[in-house]
């Protein structure tokens with residue numbers, strides 16, 4: 001695949017503007033280093049042209065959508081990485097702290113499970129997943145959802161989400177992470 | 185777009201350095217830039233631009249040194265590796 005895809009600066013600008021708008025609307029931030037961020041946006045466009053979907057510029061895509069679903073941008077790992085490291089793996093998205101220079105950007109360890117684990121159907125997003133119908137629900141799992149994830153509730157607007165930890169900002173009302181409570 | 189594979193000649197050539205990178209990845213770009221700025225001799229390959237067979241071979245190579253296939257990965261003297269853009273670790277490994 002020695003493709004020579006070239007993306008125009010206008011196309012990069014256009015997607016950059018859209019991602020920036022959508023990020024802000026959802027309580028996220030693009031990396032304020034515009035040259036860096038546009039480099040990633042260009043990578044996304046190249047991957048879109050190559051594979052038909054914008055897979056993560058910093059990860060090797062398989063090329064088969066089904067095997068790359070977890071790394072179509074924004075990937076499944078963005079939010080946990082934002083919570084733990086203040087940036088997504090590529091640093092396209094960053095936390096408020098990172099945006100404002102209060103946190104140092106460093107190489108982020110790859111959270112995506114290795115190939116064998118993915119093939120075995122293990123997902124990093126639900127480490128304690130319990131198969132539906134399984135007798136399961138041992139004591140500490142009571143109150144969990146079938147996905148094995150806790151449910152968080154934004155105390156400000158009532159937004160609910162099932163994930164390992166609440167988002168840094170409520171995507172609906174933009175309340176901070178510490179305004180969430182555990183519902184289930 | 186950069187060449188798929190290449191060799192860069194630099195002043196520092198004691199260690200054999202092979203950089204596995206993705207052409208779309210900015211961290212890979214920074215890593216290559218660091219090696220060039222530090223005047224290191226190295227080979228590079230953009231794995232995302234290879235065909236499926238060659239990609240698989242690269243994956244296997246990387247897995248000899250690391251438990252994941254992530255990028256950038258630099259292999260030193262065919263014995264050890266550093267993954268990720270880690271300027272301090274890279275400079276230390278190359279005694280720069």
Ligand code: SF4
Pocket residue numbers: 040055056057058071072073074075076077078088089090091092093
């Ligand atoms: S790591 Fe960042 S840029 Fe890469 S897919 Fe995830 S959200 Fe997108």
